[in-house]
Amino acid sequence: MASHIRIDGLTKEYRIYGGKKFKAVDSLNLEIEKGEIFGLLGPNGAGKTTTLNMLLGFVFPTSGKAWVLGQRIGKVGVKRRISSLSEFPATCEYLNVEEMLHFYGALFGLSKRERNKKIDELLEVVGLGREARKRKLSDLSKGMR
Ligand SMILES: Nc1ncnc2c1ncn2[C@@H]1O[C@H](COP(=O)(O)OP(=O)(O)OP(=O)(O)O)[C@@H](O)[C@H]1O
Ligand SMILES: [Mg+2]
Known part of the structure; x- marks a missing residue:
């Protein structure tokens, strides 16, 4: 795994009022290389914080995968390094x-x-x-x- 951050089809659906689902992040693909400074820009409510919270392991993705420093997100080991x-x-x-x-x-x-x-x-x-x-x-x- 060469890239520092790799996001592959990451999707988050929140459950909102009345049991309805709301798609906050829809099939995001992204690769960030070592040494790269990356700005994640977008309008309010675009899903930036949700994406970061998934990378940090605070929010569980509905589907898709992501790796940080070569490890799948949510692993405790990677949290020590970010x-x-x-x-x-x-x-x-x-x-x-x-x-x-x-x-x-x-x-x-x-x-x-x-x-x-x-x-x-x-x-x-x-x-x-x-x-x-x-x-x-x-x-x-x-x-x-
Ligand atoms: N816990 C939650 N439950 C339900 N919906 C949520 C939840 N958190 C975020 N959302 C919805 O998901 C969408 C994306 O929100 P998010 O906070 O990721 O946006 P953002 O890009 O960080 O916006 P901003 O620039 O305003 O910080 C918004 O429509 C928001 O209302
Ligand atoms: Mg935000």
Whole structure:
């Protein structure tokens, strides 16, 4: 599997009022290669969020298949290797930056020493710097998050 993301006939039908079905995504085919930056554009209600939620394993496709990093979507293994920033991130607003990063680092099984090292590295990578450690999440802009 060469492509980083491959979508093959992906379809989602939601069940709506009165037991009716509504097709939100209809037989989508797509391939995204390694290193490619891909923008998924479309009108409101076109099915973009539904597509991303299927790739992330939050929504189950009605039919079709998709692979992320060579694995079928929904597999736990692939979830460890991908990340997403949603419009409404489920972060605890009262935490500060280092508390939030310790929380996620612990979920990934990193020791406290490893987390401390990684937190400084990541803050440098994203251009916030170590001084951001104590800033509250509620005070950060969307991009900084
Ligand atoms: N849980 C749900 N149950 C029923 N219908 C849904 C559900 N989620 C989304 N839909 C419908 O599926 C269609 C696609 O919605 P989706 O949120 O994927 O669109 P979108 O492209 O992300 O739109 P936007 O640009 O407004 O964010 C819409 O008609 C929406 O009403
Ligand atoms: Mg959306």
